[in-house]
Amino acid sequence: MFREINGLPGHVLVIHAAVAFVPLLAVLAAGYGLLPRWRPRFGWAVAVLAVVTPIVTWVATESGEALEEALREKGYPPQILDQVREHAQYGETLLWFTVGLAVAALLLLLVTRNDDRVSRLPAWAPLLLTVVVVVLGVASLVYVYLTGDTGAQAVWGTTL
Numbered sequence: 001m002f003r004e005i006n007g008l009p010g011h012v013l014v015i016h017a018a019v020a021f022v023p024l025l026a027v028l029a030a031g032y033g034l035l036p037r038w039r040p041r042f043g044w045a046v047a048v049l050a051v052v053t054p055i056v057t058w059v060a061t062e063s064g065e066a067l068e069e070a071l072r073e074k075g076y077p078p079q080i081l082d083q084v085r086e087h088a089q090y091g092e093t094l095l096w097f098t099v100g101l102a103v104a105a106l107l108l109l110l111v112t113r114n115d116d117r118v119s120r121l122p123a124w125a126p127l128l129l130t131v132v133v134v135v136l137g138v139a140s141l142v143y144v145y146l147t148g149d150t151g152a153q154a155v156w157g158t159t160l
Helices: 010-034 036-073 078-111 125-156
Strands: none
Touching: 010 036, 010 078, 010 125, 036 078, 078 125
16 A cells, blocks of 8 residues: 555655654644744644644655565665664654654643633643653654654665
């Protein structure tokens, strides 16, 4: 299912969405928590990204595993497969950070709503969730970089 899209490895097409959406979610969710006056303007974008980004990241991970299997079947050299394995490990970690970030962002959206049930929560709940969102956002950004860099090195490292 994730192996090819229109004759090309699906992974090389799907990763662009993850590379764009993960940083967007990290920045907008952190901004949502840190800048309360902006919440009405981009809370909807945080909600959409918190749902879409983990899905896109999962599809990128699955398509990467399909590509890794195809490379192994074609007999790629062990040093290339080792680089791909390192890239895949970073990608798996990125997926979990992205899921955590999305859950924390959705919880932050919930606890900052103007609702009677929310008003009974401790005043520090939004602050705590903002800290969690910022930490997971930074971790996600680091792992987007590490995943992308190791993938690019595996493909282009000795070419240019």
